[in-house]
Amino acid sequence: MESRLIDNTIAYVKEVFATDFSGHDYFHTMRVYKMATKLALQEHADVQMVQLAALLHDVDDRKLSPETCVNKDRAVTFMQSQNLSEVTIEEIKEMIGEVSFAGTDSVVPKTLEGKCVQDADRLDALGAMGIARAFAYGGNHNRIMYDPEIKPILHMDKEEYENHVSTTVNHFYEKLFLLKDMMNTESAKVIAKHRERYMKEYIDEFMDEWEGLK
Ligand code: ADP
Ligand code: NI
Numbered sequence: 001m002e003s004r005l006i007d008n009t010i011a012y013v014k015e016v017f018a019t020d021f022s023g024h025d026y027f028h029t030m031r032v033y034k035m036a037t038k039l040a041l042q043e044h045a046d047v048q049m050v051q052l053a054a055l056l057h058d059v060d061d062r063k064l065s066p067e068t069c070v071n072k073d074r075a076v077t078f079m080q081s082q083n084l085s086e087v088t089i090e091e092i093k094e095m096i097g098e099v100s101f102a103g104t105d106s107v108v109p110k111t112l113e114g115k116c117v118q119d120a121d122r123l124d125a126l127g128a129m130g131i132a133r134a135f136a137y138g139g140n141h142n143r144i145m146y147d148p149e150i151k152p153i154l155h156m157d158k159e160e161y162e163n164h165v166s167t168t169v170n171h172f173y174e175k176l177f178l179l180k181d182m183m184n185t186e187s188a189k190v191i192a193k194h195r196e197r198y199m200k201e202y203i204d205e206f207m208d209e210w211e212g213l214k
Pocket of ligand 1 (some may be wrong): 063125175176
């Protein structure tokens with residue numbers, strides 16, 4: 001299933017993320033790539049387009065590369081170096097632009113391929129992986145784990161969500177527990193359900209231990 005183009009793209013993202021500490025690491029990208037490939041096969045989407053967008057989805061991320069995030073300059077420059085057509089480059093650019101969670105401003109991707117990539121990225125924020133990533137992010141940003149006095153804020157739009165500072169446990173309510181119902185493909189819905197159940201059990205345990213009940 002792997003082509004020369006995909007091999008080159010994997011090598012490129014490995015290089016881009018070699019120096020990144022924001023949590024948008026190479027291994028997140030590879031998990032999204034593998035999950036997106038699986039979804040693409042199950043959903044009968046164009047596998048190569050899905051793989052390319054999955055691999056490049058975070059190279060121009062707002063937190064990692066704020067100066068290139070609007071025009072996706074890194075992804076575009078890389079694709080040009082691979083002699084991809086203008087049409088393909090535009091399609092991939094559009095798919096990458098649709099991926100991110102943005103509170104109530106989140107978009108539903110226009111194409112089946114975009115849906116597979118968005119679902120794969122969101123699945124990596126759920127389950128055991130999602131729990132680990134949330135606490136890693138919280139530690140990295142000096143957030144406290146939990147404070148019962150600070151309540152989660154729901155229904156935030158893009159700007160509110162991006163500027164909001166909260167506890168890591170609140171992040172579960174402000175984003176992670178919203179993702180299951182935002183999945184696009186039937187294949188991802190099944191996986192999201194399982195991962196969310198696992199996360200909810202984890203939070204229940206966390207709260208019991210917080211109160212010294214267990
Ligand atoms: P992605 O679109 O790749 O999921 P994000 O930048 O939204 O990227 O988040 C990267 C990871 O960090 C995700 O697993 C996400 O849940 C987690 N994360 C983002 N914001 C917070 C936060 N405020 N507290 C805890 N974890 C967070
Ligand atoms: Ni991502």
